[in-house]
Amino acid sequence: MDASKKHYFLYDELAAIVGTKFVTDEGFALWSVSHDSSPFPGKASGIIVLPGTVEEVSEVLKLANITKTPVIPRGGGASLFGFPTGVPGRNILIQLTRLNKLVEINKENMTVTAQAGITTGELSTKVWEEGFHIHTVHTPLYTDTIGGLLTGAGGGGFPMEAASAGCIWPYVLGFEVVLPDGSIIKTGAGSGTNTFREKTFDRVFSAPDITGMFIGDGGIFGIKTEVTMQILPRPDVIETGGFIFKKMEDLWASMSSLMNIEPLPYSRIYGIGPEGFNARTGKTGNDWGLLYGVLGYSQEEVGLKIEAIERICRKLGGRGLPDGYEEILTDLDQIDPKSYREMGKRSSMGMWAFMEEFASKEGFLEYYKTTRDYTDNVFKKERLEEYGCKRFDLIIPFGHTSVYLGNNIFYDQGSPELREKLLEIVKEHTIFVTKLGASMDVHQGFAAEVMASYWSPTFYNFMHVLKRAIDPNNILCPGLWKL
Amino acid sequence: MLEKYRYNVYRCTRCGVCRAKYNETVHYVCPVLENTAGFDHYCGRGRIATAKGILEDRFTYSDALIDVVYCCLCCENCREQCGSVDLETGKPLIDTGRIVRAMREEIVKLGKCPKVMSEISRVVSEEKNTFGMSLEKKKDLARKYNLPSAGESLFFSGCYSVFRNPKEADDTIKILKNTGEEIAYLGDEEWCCGVMQYWDGNTGVMRDMVFHNMEVIEKSGAKKIITPCAGCYDTIKDIYPEIIEDDLPFEVVHLSEYLSDLLDDGKLKFEKELNKTVTYHDPCHLGRHAGVYEQPRKVIKAIPGVELVEMERNRNAAFCCGSGIGSVRATHPELALDITHSRVDEALATGAHVVTSACPMCVEQLELSGKKRKLDLEFINLPELVANALGI
Numbered sequence: 001m002d003a004s005k006k007h008y009f010l011y012d013e014l015a016a017i018v019g020t021k022f023v024t025d026e027g028f029a030l031w032s033v034s035h036d037s038s039p040f041p042g043k044a045s046g047i048i049v050l051p052g053t054v055e056e057v058s059e060v061l062k063l064a065n066i067t068k069t070p071v072i073p074r075g076g077g078a079s080l081f082g083f084p085t086g087v088p089g090r091n092i093l094i095q096l097t098r099l100n101k102l103v104e105i106n107k108e109n110m111t112v113t114a115q116a117g118i119t120t121g122e123l124s125t126k127v128w129e130e131g132f133h134i135h136t137v138h139t140p141l142y143t144d145t146i147g148g149l150l151t152g153a154g155g156g157g158f159p160m161e162a163a164s165a166g167c168i169w170p171y172v173l174g175f176e177v178v179l180p181d182g183s184i185i186k187t188g189a190g191s192g193t194n195t196f197r198e199k200t201f202d203r204v205f206s207a208p209d210i211t212g213m214f215i216g217d218g219g220i221f222g223i224k225t226e227v228t229m230q231i232l233p234r235p236d237v238i239e240t241g242g243f244i245f246k247k248m249e250d251l252w253a254s255m256s257s258l259m260n261i262e263p264l265p266y267s268r269i270y271g272i273g274p275e276g277f278n279a280r281t282g283k284t285g286n287d288w289g290l291l292y293g294v295l296g297y298s299q300e301e302v303g304l305k306i307e308a309i310e311r312i313c314r315k316l317g318g319r320g321l322p323d324g325y326e327e328i329l330t331d332l333d334q335i336d337p338k339s340y341r342e343m344g345k346r347s348s349m350g351m352w353a354f355m356e357e358f359a360s361k362e363g364f365l366e367y368y369k370t371t372r373d374y375t376d377n378v379f380k381k382e383r384l385e386e387y388g389c390k391r392f393d394l395i396i397p398f399g400h401t402s403v404y405l406g407n408n409i410f411y412d413q414g415s416p417e418l419r420e421k422l423l424e425i426v427k428e429h430t431i432f433v434t435k436l437g438a439s440m441d442v443h444q445g446f447a448a449e450v451m452a453s454y455w456s457p458t459f460y461n462f463m464h465v466l467k468r469a470i471d472p473n474n475i476l477c478p479g480l481w482k483l
Numbered sequence: 484m485l486e487k488y489r490y491n492v493y494r495c496t497r498c499g500v501c502r503a504k505y506n507e508t509v510h511y512v513c514p515v516l517e518n519t520a521g522f523d524h525y526c527g528r529g530r531i532a533t534a535k536g537i538l539e540d541r542f543t544y545s546d547a548l549i550d551v552v553y554c555c556l557c558c559e560n561c562r563e564q565c566g567s568v569d570l571e572t573g574k575p576l577i578d579t580g581r582i583v584r585a586m587r588e589e590i591v592k593l594g595k596c597p598k599v600m601s602e603i604s605r606v607v608s609e610e611k612n613t614f615g616m617s618l619e620k621k622k623d624l625a626r627k628y629n630l631p632s633a634g635e636s637l638f639f640s641g642c643y644s645v646f647r648n649p650k651e652a653d654d655t656i657k658i659l660k661n662t663g664e665e666i667a668y669l670g671d672e673e674w675c676c677g678v679m680q681y682w683d684g685n686t687g688v689m690r691d692m693v694f695h696n697m698e699v700i701e702k703s704g705a706k707k708i709i710t711p712c713a714g715c716y717d718t719i720k721d722i723y724p725e726i727i728e729d730d731l732p733f734e735v736v737h738l739s740e741y742l743s744d745l746l747d748d749g750k751l752k753f754e755k756e757l758n759k760t761v762t763y764h765d766p767c768h769l770g771r772h773a774g775v776y777e778q779p780r781k782v783i784k785a786i787p788g789v790e791l792v793e794m795e796r797n798r799n800a801a802f803c804c805g806s807g808i809g810s811v812r813a814t815h816p817e818l819a820l821d822i823t824h825s826r827v828d829e830a831l832a833t834g835a836h837v838v839t840s841a842c843p844m845c846v847e848q849l850e851l852s853g854k855k856r857k858l859d860l861e862f863i864n865l866p867e868l869v870a871n872a873l874g875i
Contacts, residue, residue, distance in 0.1 A: 021520045027542045028551070029522055032529035037497045050521055077523065078499050097503075097521055121505035143499035414493040 008047040010069060014092070017059045022050040022098070033077060033093060039353065039413065039423040040082030040445055045072060045093035052098045054176060054184055054225040061223065061475070062182030064092055068473045071180075073219045075148020076119060080354045081426075082445030084218065084477040096147055099225055105130050111173060111201055113228040116147025132231040135159035135171045147224045150175075154358075154441035156215045158404070161295065164264045166399045168229075169215045173201035176226035177214055180471040187211040188228065201228050218443040218480045221470050235295040237302045238267075240329040241309070242291040243318030248273075250317035251288045252365050252395075257312045259361060259397045265305040268293035268332050273372075273393030280328045290318065293332035353422045355429040356394070356406040357438035364403050367436060368395070374432060375407040378425055384409065387418050404441070444480070452482040484592075485534060485585040488578075491569070492534045495577050501527030501561035510795075512564050514802050515554055515811075518821040524551050527561030527579040534582050537589075544590050552590060553597050553814045555583040556807035556822070557682050558767040563799050580682075587684025596684065599813045604685040607692070611674040613809070614646040618671035621645055625670035628656050634667030637705035637733075639719070641712035642675050643843035644866075651843050654866035655711045655738060657875045662745055666709065672699045678714040678768070681722055683810045693726045701732060711738040711866050713769035713842035714808055721773060737769060739841050739865060743778035746785050753872040756788035759861075761868070762835035763791060764826065764849060765801035766842035768808065779841045779865060786872040792833040794826075802826050804840075806848040820852065827852040830860065837861045839868050 008014075008025040015023045024030075025047040034042030051057045064071045070086040074095045099117035105127065106112070112134060114123055121142030127134045137149060137157050149157040155167025165171075174188020188203045188211045203209045214221055245251040251271050258265060269292040272280070277289040292309055296302035314320075321328070355375070359367045372393065379385060394406035407429070411422050430440060430450045440447040455463070460482070467474065467483045474483070485492075501512055502523070511517050516526040523529030533551070536542055544552075557580035567576040590596055596604070606615040624645060625632070638659060644651035659666050677692035696719075700708065710716050720735035745751035761783055769775045776798045783791050796802050805822030806812045812819040827849055830838045838853075840846050843864055850862035863871075 024520075024522060026545070026547050028533045028536055028545070028548045029524050031536045031541055032522075032524040032532040035497060035532065037499075048522065076499050076503060077528075078497065095521075119503045119505055121503065125505055142505065143503040412494075413496070414490055 010063065010067060010092070011047060013063055014047060014049050014060065017063065018049050018051050018056050022052065024048050030093075033074065033095070034083075036077060036079040036081075036083055036445075038080045038082055038445070039419050039426065041423075043083050043085055043088045043091075045086070045091035046089050048093045048095055050095050050098050054099070054178060057094065057096075057099075057178045057223055057225055058182040058184055060092065060094060061178055061180055064475045065181050065473055069475060070478050071223075071475050072477055073147075073151065073223050075117065075145030075151070076143045077148075078144055079148070079152050079442065079444045081440075081442045081447040084444060084448075084480040086478055094223065096145060096223070096225070099147075100145075102126050103226065105132070105231070106199070107132075109199060109201070110231050110233075111228055112231050113226060114146060115226050116150075116224045117145045120144050120146055120149060127231050128234060131234050133234045134229060134231050135161060135165050135168055136229075137168075146227055146229075150215055150227060151217060151219050151224060152442065152444045154216050154439065154443055158441075161267045162404070163269045163397050164267050164399075169212065171230040172211060172215060173203065173228045173230060174211055175214055175224050175228075177222035177224050179222045180473070180476050184225075185222075187214065216443045218448055219477045220467060220480055220483060221476070223476070233297070235267075235297060237296045237299055238293055239302050239306055240291070240293045240332045241306065242289055242321040242325065242329060243313040244321060245288045245290065245318055246286075247317070248288055248368070249365065251290055252368070254290060254313045254316040254318055255395070255397055256361060256364070257316065258309060259400055261308060262400070264400075265294065265308040266292045267295040269397060271395035273391065275390060276392040276394065277328075279390060279392070281325050283325075289321075289328065291329060291332055293329075353409040353411055353426050354406070354442075355408055355426060355433075356404065357433045357440055358398065358402050359405055359433075359436075359438045361397075361401050361403055367438070368405060370436065371405065371407050371433060374429070375409075378429075379409075382421055382425065384411075384421075387415065387421075388412055389418075405438075448481050484588055485537060485582070488534070488582045488585055489538055491576055491578065492531055492538060492582060494567075495528060495531040497528050497532070499528055501565050501577075501579065502529075512560050514558065514560070514805065514822040514825070515556060515818065518818055518825065519554075525554070527565065527577065530555060530579050530583055531577065534586060537586065544586075544593060544595055549590055549595055549597065550814075552583060552586050553600070553683070554807075554811055554818060555580070556767070556803045556805070556811050557583060558803035558807065559771040560767075560800070560803070563771050584682055584684060587682075588686055589684075591684040591686075597814050600683045600685070600810060603809075603813060604680055604683070604688045607675050607677070607680060608688045611692070611695075612646060613642045613675055613679060616646050618674075620649075621669075621673055622671040624649075624652055624656075625668045628660070628668075630656070630666060630668040630670075632667060632669060632672065633703040634665060635704060635706045636664055636666050637700060637703055637708045638666040638668045639673060639676075639708045639710040639712075639715055640668070641710060641715040641843075643714075643847070644711055647847065648843055648864070651711060651864055651866050654870040654875075658738070658742070658866060658869055658873065659709065661873055661875050662742075662751060664709070664741075667703055667705065669699055669703060676712075676715040676718045678718040678722075679809045681718060682808050690726055693723055697723065697727060705733050707734045707736055709736045709738060709741050711841070711843070711864070713737065713766035713773075713840075714844060717768040717772045737773075737775055737778070737841065739769075739779040739782055740775060742782045742869060746781060751785070753786050753869075755872050755874045757786055757868070757872055758788035759837050760790045760792055760833075760835045761837040761839050762794055762830050762833045763797075764794070764804060764830065764838060764840040764845055765798055766840055766845045767801075767803050769841050770801060771799055775841075782865065782869065783839065786868065789872075792835050794829040794833055796829060802829070804845040804848040806844050809844060812848065819848070820855070823848050823852040824856070827856075827858065827860070831858065835860070837863050837868070839863050839865055841865045
């Protein structure tokens with residue numbers, strides 16, 4: 001190591017907190033964590049610290065607060081709209097991957113408590129091994145940390161069963177959070193909230209639902225160091241199936257009818273456009289696909305649910321998947337979270353430009369046609385086919401009221417020209433769909449910036465006051481949400 | 484050089500599978516990441532990012548970066564768990580080991596190769612073996628067993644089994660003779676295969692080894708090479724063709740493959756019962772690099788009285804022994820040993836009495852941990868285990 005090297009201005013102080021081994025300001029080290037999994041340009045911090053305890057996180061924030069130094073938290077590093085900007089070159093990047101322990105699985109209360117830096121893959125596998133299931137992402141983002149997911153994604157992210165279970169937020173029972181001044185709080189009536197309640201977790205009875213404030217906050221209100229979540233009995237049975245539709249209108253009629261049933265008969269379901277359907281099946285044609293997976297605790301329960309799905313889909317023009325299409329169901333037929341781990345191996349070169357958003361169920365068909373036409377025009381105007389780009393439209397019902405829509409483009413990120421092109425396309429798409437009334441699910445980078453642009457002045461003012469009350473020196477992710 | 488991998492470097496999606504894949508057998512992917520502070524630049528994704536930074540002239544090879552580049556084991560667990568494939572060539576798309584090697588080549592070209600690796604490279608260049616000893620020892624081995632220098636079946640001893648653990652060469656020759664294989668041996672004409680120089684970026688020295696060995700092997704009339712060393716096996720089989728830009732005119736066989744074939748043909752029968760619980764460590768260069776997983780297991784299982792128990796991380800998910808084909812052990816001995824300890828801990832957890840492998844370097848590295856911690860474990864390489872079972 002070069003002793004004459006000029007270090008980041010808080011290098012010695014941060015090294016004193018976490019140990020020299022766990023701090024670096026080497027240029028290559030900063031560069032290697034400057035990008036996420038999107039085409040958005042990198043943002044290098046001034047220093048990276050890897051705290052090993054909540055107390056160390058607290059000390060880092062105290063120091064940052066006193067010196068008014070921006071702090072950006074980082075989990076698995078695979079967000080999709082660029083990292084929070086902060087002040088490039090000055091930010092303290094606080095990476096939470098050392099806080100990766102599973103603290104407790106409470107089988108009686110059916111809860112799990114884990115440190116925020118545990119990967120969702122590890123968390124879901126360990127819970128599964130104990131006979132339980134947890135609603136957190138399994139694929140492809142099982143490399144994300146649970147803290148990162150609950151921070152950087154709308155509603156805390158989407159489990160595999162998002163169609164029926166919704167976002168992850170209802171399953172979050174409480175957090176341990178380090179506030180910008182370094183104080184440590186527990187939300188959700190954990191032991192830090194109420195001396196007499198060591199084991200009871202609920203979000204609303206001892207205090208207002210402050211847990212919710214930290215879900216999908218992008219990291220602006222505090223740094224999560226521990227999370228307690230609800231776990232569920234492990235399902236035993238999974239059945240999958242699919243239908244082909246000649247027209248999008250028929251597919252949507254089936255989907256919206258299925259969404260009206262309570263309880264929802266499916267666990268996982270999605271519709272795919274002809275381009276994606278052909279790519280996945282190796283066939284040609286203009287068919288639309290509806291694919292589903294039903295999880296349950298008995299064959300009888302699953303059978304009844306499938307009967308309901310089949311009855312509606314057939315009535316509304318659906319035909320069962322012909323022989324030879326089984327491969328297309330492989331994403332849906334996994335019951336055990338560990339089997340998802342192999343799914344990445346089906347990926348090939350290239351990258352997805354994620355153009356995904358939430359839209360209302362009411363008027364969805366019209367909304368979808370508008371965005372599909374928009375993407376068609378983008379494809380033509382930018383000659384994306386010549387670059388080998390591929391479309392993949394994805395329609396996921398979300399509970400009873402909304403739909404998650406992806407007008408994704410698969411592209412070869414090796415071409416700098418194409419990367420730049422896709423970056424602009426993603427930006428323009430984000431603005432376009434937001435103006436149509438849709439919401440972005442990524443609470444980081446550019447997506448958060450666009451969403452905040454359309455907040456009402458009153459709401460923006462409320463958020464501004466809230467942020468300044470909690471973080472008067474605005475050290476946590478300054479600039480995110482335009483705050 | 485790194486430019487050769489530009490296409491691949493730009494296709495890493497930074498998803499982090501190389502960092503944090505998790506299931507029953509894989510757990511965390513990178514032994515270096517797990518045994519250092521945990522910064523991204525120690526794992527595949529971060530290494531690819533630093534390669535990209537170099538390609539874009541964002542920084543140069545500083546001492547700190549060189550240190551990071553040389554602590555990669557090139558074990559290819561990240562490549563294996565990533566699994567993305569170049570659809571045009573069918574080869575791995577994100578081959579971190581090879582990208583790191585290309586960075587090392589550039590470092591060597593800049594004259595910044597870590598001293599210990601330059602020294603090893605000089606020794607190999609001058610003495611034609613890794614240990615700086617006289618090749619007379621190889622000549623002596625040929626004399627001891629009266630092995631001709633030419634023949635269709637050629638024993639390739641490698642450096643380790645002659646200079647470091649002569650019993651391995653003895654055992655291998657005895658096994659081959661006992662099973663009726665008429666072998667030749669090049670003696671002092673057999674130079675180091677060059678594996679360490681290939682992976683540490685001293686490709687010039689490696690090329691000298693390759694072209695010499697190719698010449699003498701061809702002269703010997705060999706149609707088949709048999710070696711007990713995983714490093715020699717993978718290097719000759721997979722890397723020599725890359726260097727000579729041609730197919731090999733002979734077959735390369737690892738001892739475990741040779742024995743496995745004999746078992747299949749019913750030509751190998753073990754006489755002696757060993758009564759041991761054995762766990763097998765997959766050498767990176769036999770496993771992930773060359774795809775040989777089952778043959779050593781078949782041989783071990785065929786030994787009477789032996790119960791083979793698997794470590795939690797096995798086959799393509801096996802953790803490296805820590806040696807990093809000798810490079811990491813030389814440049815970062817403490818890190819290497821930490822990794823070794825974690826691998827030996829896995830072996831201990833199986834309840835096995837014996838840890839075996841099909842690579843002399845792995846066995847030596849694993850044994851180092853056992854000795855340091857005074858563990859009640861035997862470390863026996865495959866040739867010795869087989870020789871014992873054959874009673875020879």
